[in-house]
Amino acid sequence: MVCSYNRNNIHFVILNGGDKMISKSFKRALWVFHVNSGSCNGCDIEIIAALTPRYDVERFGIKLVASPRHADVIAFTGPVTNDMVDKVKRIYEQTPDPKVILVVGSCGISGGVFHESYHLAGPIEKILPQAKCFYVPGCPPRPEAIIYGVVKAWEYLEGFE
Numbered sequence: 001m002v003c004s005y006n007r008n009n010i011h012f013v014i015l016n017g018g019d020k021m022i023s024k025s026f027k028r029a030l031w032v033f034h035v036n037s038g039s040c041n042g043c044d045i046e047i048i049a050a051l052t053p054r055y056d057v058e059r060f061g062i063k064l065v066a067s068p069r070h071a072d073v074i075a076f077t078g079p080v081t082n083d084m085v086d087k088v089k090r091i092y093e094q095t096p097d098p099k100v101i102l103v104v105g106s107c108g109i110s111g112g113v114f115h116e117s118y119h120l121a122g123p124i125e126k127i128l129p130q131a132k133c134f135y136v137p138g139c140p141p142r143p144e145a146i147i148y149g150v151v152k153a154w155e156y157l158e159g160f161e
Contacts, residue, residue, distance in 0.1 A: 029061035030154045032102070033071035033095065037088055038120070039078025040113075042140035043105035047075065050143035062150055068094040073153050075102040079111045080121045092128055100132045100153045104146055106139045113139070132156065 036044055050057055051064065065071050068091045080088055092101075103124050106112035114120055125133055134156070136149035 029063060030073065030150065030157070031063055031065045031071050032073045032075050032150065033065050033068045033091070034075045034077070035088070035091055037076050037078045037084045037108070037124070038081035038114070039105065039107055041077075043077035043107070046140045046143050047077065047104065047146060050146050055143050055147060057147055057150070062147075062154075068092075069096065071095050071099070072157055073100050073102050073150065075104055075150075076108050076124050077104045078107045079114050079117075079123060080127050081119050082121050083119075085121045085127055088124070088127055092131060098157055100134060100156055101128065102134050102136065102146075102149050102153055104136045104149070105141055106137055109135050109137060 034044070034047060049055070068074065074091060074095055076088070092099075101124060103109055107114055108124055110123060111117075111120060121127060124131070134149050134153045136145050138145055141149075
């Protein structure tokens with residue numbers, strides 16, 4: 001396991017158990033495009049927390065990008081609202097192959113606290129049934145869990161190189 005959920009030694013686990021990840025970062029960076037498809041912003045804050053110096057995922061080559069055309073992974077937070085369905089499909093189509101989806105938080109997985117809302121189209125897997133999805137549960141999930149999900153998506157994508 002590259003990442004531990006133990007908050008006190010996350011840096012230790014990544015530095016000492018992540019030699020493989022360090023070599024990956026020099027071989028090829030992983031670019032992530034983040035989409036808020038209707039969340040309360042709790043998961044968005046945790047994604048930003050994973051980019052802070054405490055976790056510093058950029059040293060391993062994991063970077064947020066501003067366009068889906070440059071991304072390897074699309075990180076969705078929140079359930080998909082009716083207004084976002086077409087945008088979500090367009091973002092997925094604009095992302096080059098191979099691509100994976102990282103669904104961050106309980107709302108994106110099952111609707112979470114919004115599951116009975118009148119304005120929801122459903123979870124990501126209902127909108128994009130053909131997509132390969134990785135799930136990071138939690139409300140909101142810890143940055144360590146998000147990093148672990150990104151690493152698992154990265155391992156999946158390496159099978160295409």
